[in-house]
Amino acid sequence: MKRPGPLLTLLAGLLLGLFMLTLNMTTGTKTGSSTYRKSPSPTPTGATASPAPTATGTTASPTSSRIPDASYSGRTDDGSSAVAVSVRDGRAIAYFCDGHSKESWLKGDVKADGGMKLTGGHGAVLNGTLEDAERIRGTVDLDGGHYAFTARKAVTGTALYRATATVRGARIDGGWIVLADGSQVGVVDRDGSPSAAPRIDPATGAVTVDGEHLTANPVVP
Template structure:
């Protein structure tokens, strides 16, 4: 058997090369898209920021005046004055210790102001300051007096006694100041005179030989 010559071998190689070139041209080369292809991030949605409306500040309701007693003198030192406050009501007593007196009453407003009235046009206009003192003016019997009354501690304050002694109607009022001074008037059937001293610890007082008991005066 004869071996194929070099020419035959060369021709076979050329045919194989042409076949491979033709196959490559026919199929082409495709580039697959990567399943992890990076995508441009979508812009984050814009959130509108709305500032919440400020909550309305709750209005403060003034606290009512506490129950307390106040006692002092007029600025001209002509008389003493005492005020008793209970549950938004007030009673006041103006007394010169001789013949002139007046009982007044009214409300205490939320702002601490007082507008008290009494008989024969008597009136008191005052202001309560930090529950420590009351100052203002009082008009009694044609006189106009400025006054200051500090908060009182027992036994100082306002006292009153009413009774019938020997067929006479007795009405007594006393203002006990913080230094122990007492200013008061006792009326017998409407006739005023200086009041006898009371015992501020017990409220006892002797009137025309009869022992009475004065009590703290409140509205």
């Protein structure tokens, strides 16, 4: 019997190769393409708006209410003298006189609560308090005397007048307090010699001193 020849061996090898190729195509593993996954973008961080600042207005303290500009006048409790105080822009000027020979001009600041300490010539000191914007109560110390007083707000707006001039070679300095009832208390000083002052016209300030026509002006700080 003849052995298969080389042709048969070659054919068998081709069949085996074809079989293996077919098997690989039907059962082979499919290689998928790689998928790129984009990293998630970071959450944008926006600028966080700061809370709107609370508007802060200027708050007046309970004692910082504005002291009204006004003029006050009145008598001492013992009736011997008179006091007038003129207030403007937190400053005060006052006049104390007995209508004969004792007098003093005083000045100083008015505190936010209405308190005041005014000082003047002859060592005079006025301590007072503005009460309810209608009156000033206080005391004046002068030449060893202690005088309590109440000065009420002037209805006409002016209660204190002053005139200075030179008359017949003498230096004249006069002060007048006009009270609520229309009466007046004043002193005219002539070169250091005080005496009772003549009456003025409150409407115009006109006054005659030693035959000379002068004008007494309202006093403000």
